[in-house]
């Protein structure tokens with residue numbers, strides 16, 4: 001079966017979406033609207049339709065370049081197109097290419113979790129609570145023994161408070177499948193995207209995060 005997906009773009013050369021140099025596939029469609037989102041252009045349900053064979057062919061061109069890294073399925077929310085993503089990950093395995101999936105953790109699709117080589121789950125604690133579906137997702141990763149990197153976007157004065165950092169800490173301590181915790185500083189490089197899309201940037205009012213903010217938060221999490 002030749003599966004089809006809706007994607008925004010394929011970017012080759014990322015060094016920040018997992019280990020090594022990576023090829024990143026940005027899927028379109030998202031079931032969240034995070035105030036700090038860097039990729040609001042992927043929120044659309046539409047996107048560019050692409051067949052599995054064409055996408056695999058495209059990625060294979062970068063095989064040498066990504067040999068110490070791999071492919072990152074990102075978006076948008078890749079789990080909204082879980083069947084295609086599972087087929088993609090399996091097709092890339094045949095080519096000797098590993099893949100991880102970036103997710104908000106709202107859809108715990110067992111087949112995709114099983115098939116991929118790792119999960120990067122971005123924990124959304126900015127409004128002071130974590131969706132119960134995210135915990136169900138982590139339960140599934142724990143059950144299947146899938147390695148998870150937990151990321152969290154640190155927005156100064158919003159979620160660098162002890163109360164919200166404790167949410168991150170408690171989750172990290174609860175799940176042994178979480179092998180790494182990465183705090184990401186909030187950035188406003190995406191402001192131009194919001195302007196072009198003519199939609200308000202919800203976190204415009206917050207300051208960007210600094211290395212000092214990150215160091216302070218890491219120190220708190222280690223206590």
Ligand code: SF4
Nearest residue numbers: 030032033034037076
């Ligand atoms: S889940 Fe990711 S893509 Fe979706 S709105 Fe949040 S940051 Fe953006």
